[in-house]
Amino acid sequence: MYPQIFSAAKEVDQAFLIILGFAVFILVAVTVAMLYFLWRYDHKRNPHATDIKGSVWLEIIWTVLPTIIVLGLFWTGWTSFKAMRTIPEGAMTVSVEGRMWSWRFTYENGRTSNELVIPVNTPVRLALASRDVIHSFYVPAMRVKWDLVPGMETDAWLQSDTLGDYDIFCAEYCGLKHADMITLLRVLDQEEFDAWLAEGGADEGEDVGLALLKEFGCFDCHSMDLSEDAAPSLLDLGGREQTVVLPDGTEKTIRPDADFIRQSVREPGATLVKGWGDEMPPYGDELSDAQLDAMIAYLLKPDRPDKGQALADELGCLGCHTTDGTDDVGPSFLGLYGSERKGKTADGKPYDLKADDAYLRRAIVEPSANVPEGFDDAMPIYDDLDQATLDQLLGYLKSLAGEGGQ
Numbered sequence: 001m002y003p004q005i006f007s008a009a010k011e012v013d014q015a016f017l018i019i020l021g022f023a024v025f026i027l028v029a030v031t032v033a034m035l036y037f038l039w040r041y042d043h044k045r046n047p048h049a050t051d052i053k054g055s056v057w058l059e060i061i062w063t064v065l066p067t068i069i070v071l072g073l074f075w076t077g078w079t080s081f082k083a084m085r086t087i088p089e090g091a092m093t094v095s096v097e098g099r100m101w102s103w104r105f106t107y108e109n110g111r112t113s114n115e116l117v118i119p120v121n122t123p124v125r126l127a128l129a130s131r132d133v134i135h136s137f138y139v140p141a142m143r144v145k146w147d148l149v150p151g152m153e154t155d156a157w158l159q160s161d162t163l164g165d166y167d168i169f170c171a172e173y174c175g176l177k178h179a180d181m182i183t184l185l186r187v188l189d190q191e192e193f194d195a196w197l198a199e200g201g202a203d204e205g206e207d208v209g210l211a212l213l214k215e216f217g218c219f220d221c222h223s224m225d226l227s228e229d230a231a232p233s234l235l236d237l238g239g240r241e242q243t244v245v246l247p248d249g250t251e252k253t254i255r256p257d258a259d260f261i262r263q264s265v266r267e268p269g270a271t272l273v274k275g276w277g278d279e280m281p282p283y284g285d286e287l288s289d290a291q292l293d294a295m296i297a298y299l300l301k302p303d304r305p306d307k308g309q310a311l312a313d314e315l316g317c318l319g320c321h322t323t324d325g326t327d328d329v330g331p332s333f334l335g336l337y338g339s340e341r342k343g344k345t346a347d348g349k350p351y352d353l354k355a356d357d358a359y360l361r362r363a364i365v366e367p368s369a370n371v372p373e374g375f376d377d378a379m380p381i382y383d384d385l386d387q388a389t390l391d392q393l394l395g396y397l398k399s400l401a402g403e404g405g406q
């Protein structure tokens, strides 16, 4: 069992243990009595059955005793239920919104997050609402599980006396990615919490658009690499052509632009990417135009390192090049950009070059031209990559540049 970090959880555990204790006691008592009767009244010891007409005392005992036991069990359950349902006066309220398949938490000052962050030793009331189907907000460490029902405002509360991170699950099957509807409950001390609450949504140095995409749970369905299991990938959205199905059923090949993305978020069912169903819930007034624009700007930004990384993975570069500084079949990507490289050209002449844009571009398109010292001429030629792809790979290598880079 998880350790108890919530006072009301103690009552739940107590009810559980009392009920379990009685169940085990009754199981043992019935089994022992049954075995005793088997032995005591077998044919050898009791050749003639006795016809018993009735016993008032026995009937009283087996009516009254179970009634007392059942009422006692009800009482322990009722008191723990009441503890879970009695929300303390002055508890801080956090709105919890569940949707297929993400969680979003909104604080009283307007701060939003995709993780539930709370201060230690403070009662927190959770106002639960669903945008689509029934979900269930479940924190095993708190013994809290409560349904989010569309069109109905429900609530729950919790309080932690221990700092730390705890799992939050969805405990009601809600479709394809139900199992991925997980996030964290983070318990901070009051000071850290106040600082967190006051700051904006993005981590330091993080792109606002990226922070919003995370916060709104976009990545719960859309990937940023080329894997697509629940929804189209968001990788290199502006750079890849997509076939879409227009409302009248005709197909069209487009390169997603800001207008297309905007419509796909506000009215996902209007124009569908071919091969995908109308499953995405529309995002209405919970997402402002400014927020949507920031997301779009991030998605359409041409040289994002994460795009390059996904491409490097997709093209198999990471099979031979590590990103942790250890050389494998090829030199590690970490610190490669901007470093000094010695080696031999294809016709055997030694060279001494800085790994800059031009050098690295050539190393991808024509690897045999400059083979660095200590490595074999083993890299396959990638001369079929277009300029945009090369730019992204270079952007990625730059993001891993060492001291001499940038």
Ligand code: CUA
Pocket: 098, 099, 100, 101, 134, 135, 136, 170, 171, 172, 173, 174, 175, 178, 179, 181
């Ligand atoms: Cu939401 Cu399962």
